[in-house]
Amino acid sequence: MSIIAEIAEHVQSVSFDQLKEEVVLRAKERIMDVIGCIVGGADGSGNAALRGLVEEWGGKQESTILVFGNKVPAPYAALVNSLMARSYDFEPTGPFMEGKSIPGHISGTTVPTAISVAEKCELGGKDLILALVIGDDLASRLLHASNFNIDSGWDSTGIVNAFGASAIACKLLRLDENQVRNAFGIVVNFLGGTFQNIFDAAHTFKLPQGFSAFAGIFSAELAKRGFTGTKDPLLGKHGYFSLYCKTYDLTFLTKDLGKEFYADSTCKPYPCCRSNHASIEAALEILTLYDITAEQIEEVIVDVPPIAFNFVVGQPFRIGDVPQINAAFSLQYTVANAIVRRSMELEHFTDEYIRDDKILELIKRIKLEPNMPPDAPLSGRVRIKTKDGTEFVKEVRVPKGSNIFTPLSLEEKREKFFKNVRFSKKIEWERAKEVLKMIEELESLDRISRLIDRLVA
Numbered sequence: 001m002s003i004i005a006e007i008a009e010h011v012q013s014v015s016f017d018q019l020k021e022e023v024v025l026r027a028k029e030r031i032m033d034v035i036g037c038i039v040g041g042a043d044g045s046g047n048a049a050l051r052g053l054v055e056e057w058g059g060k061q062e063s064t065i066l067v068f069g070n071k072v073p074a075p076y077a078a079l080v081n082s083l084m085a086r087s088y089d090f091e092p093t094g095p096f097m098e099g100k101s102i103p104g105h106i107s108g109t110t111v112p113t114a115i116s117v118a119e120k121c122e123l124g125g126k127d128l129i130l131a132l133v134i135g136d137d138l139a140s141r142l143l144h145a146s147n148f149n150i151d152s153g154w155d156s157t158g159i160v161n162a163f164g165a166s167a168i169a170c171k172l173l174r175l176d177e178n179q180v181r182n183a184f185g186i187v188v189n190f191l192g193g194t195f196q197n198i199f200d201a202a203h204t205f206k207l208p209q210g211f212s213a214f215a216g217i218f219s220a221e222l223a224k225r226g227f228t229g230t231k232d233p234l235l236g237k238h239g240y241f242s243l244y245c246k247t248y249d250l251t252f253l254t255k256d257l258g259k260e261f262y263a264d265s266t267c268k269p270y271p272c273c274r275s276n277h278a279s280i281e282a283a284l285e286i287l288t289l290y291d292i293t294a295e296q297i298e299e300v301i302v303d304v305p306p307i308a309f310n311f312v313v314g315q316p317f318r319i320g321d322v323p324q325i326n327a328a329f330s331l332q333y334t335v336a337n338a339i340v341r342r343s344m345e346l347e348h349f350t351d352e353y354i355r356d357d358k359i360l361e362l363i364k365r366i367k368l369e370p371n372m373p374p375d376a377p378l379s380g381r382v383r384i385k386t387k388d389g390t391e392f393v394k395e396v397r398v399p400k401g402s403n404i405f406t407p408l409s410l411e412e413k414r415e416k417f418f419k420n421v422r423f424s425k426k427i428e429w430e431r432a433k434e435v436l437k438m439i440e441e442l443e444s445l446d447r448i449s450r451l452i453d454r455l456v457a
Contacts, residue, residue: 008180011167016130023261027129032439034111037091040420042067044087046203063116069456074120078213081112086206088271089328092264095140096404106139107264109161109209117172118448125445131171136263139164145253146245158193158208165216183219185229190215199312201325265403270344272328275308277399278380283338286392296386300366303381309370323354336362346423426457
């Protein structure tokens with residue numbers, strides 16, 4: 001059996017009873033995290049433009065634009081909800097597979113896709129969880145096989161996420177194996193997305209994962225109607241791996257398929273690029289131990305791995321058209337913010353906070369060096385030198401948030417959800433508590449629409 005046939009058979013046949021309790025729990029945590037980020041990111045810069053366009057286009061009222069409540073065709077709802085989820089770069093990241101952590105943002109596509117299609121099809125929590133687990137797993141396996149990294153150029157959210165979203169839609173729409181294969185053969189024609197979006201701090205950095213959500217639903221719907229796609233979208237002569245991967249390794253692509261389910265494995269504690277987190281944590285730990293003020297500091301040296309140094313976070317901090325994106329993808333800004341404010345909150349990525357003279361002045365004294373080992377890609381070390389000659393040093397190899405190595409507690413994950421609610425001011429507090437309870441008991445929910453009703457302001 002070919003790989004694409006094996007995957008299609010798996011998508012069509014796997015059942016909820018095959019999921020281990022831990023897999024279901026982690027899926028619900030990702031749903032909680034993404035929904036929180038959608039609420040927190042509802043008014044993110046640029047979102048109103050896309051939402052307004054989609055509402056202007058109109059169409060069949062199938063699925064809800066969360067928070068705002070308008071109903072639009074399911075692919076459009078998933079697109080907008082995915083965009084909102086990515087607004088503060090706060091949603092789950094980093095699948096961990098076969099001892100390897102891979103940079104990626106899968107859940108910001110897959111959760112909105114699953115919610116939109118489950119609502120359209122009037123399905124319940126078990127259906128949503130099962131489809132989400134299948135889609136997350138496929139996207140994670142493809143990401144691992146692709147040898148993707150942040151220096152690859154392509155933005156993986158616009159590539160592997162589309163296959164994951166397509167698998168989710170296929171499962172919820174009850175497609176047969178042949179239709180699933182065709183859906184994958186259709187969705188391969190949507191793949192795209194560039195990291196230049198992030199380097200340029202443009203609104204478009206949020207689009208690839210939204211386009212994947214749209215493409216996944218579109219491909220499944222079209223395949224359901226008999227439309228055919230390329231026969232082998234993964235390993236064909238001009239298939240996914242030959243077109244989008246510099247190198248690839250198929251060893252684990254289908255290993256233990258249906259037995260092991262992979263997904264994003266990090267719940268971010270800070271609303272910014274994961275490459276910043278170790279340095280933020282190191283700075284905060286120094287400030288917890290020592291009473292240092294920004295005025296006392298002569299110089300701050302931030303040591304990072306070469307891959308982070310050469311990525312967008314290593315650029316000199318500048319305020320452009322969208323300051324929040326500049327700040328979220330800047331080591332200099334986030335370390336300065338951690339030192340001055342001794343915390344890292346969503347509010348700190350709004351214009352007023354970003355343009356604070358205290359922050360901008362300290363940034364001038366922050367220097368980045370590519371001195372951390374390449375085999376510790378998320379590590380960071382902060383050296384704070386004060387004007388009296390004292391030096392304070394802290395190193396972090398794996399920052400908080402990894403479910404594998406440095407997990408947040410369930411209570412911390414819940415608090416993150418409520419932080420998003422407080423920041424957004426869109427959802428009433430009691431309603432937010434109801435939402436959280438419904439997510440934690442999601443497998444017993446008979447209609448996803450009951451949850452969605454509580455997610456409208």
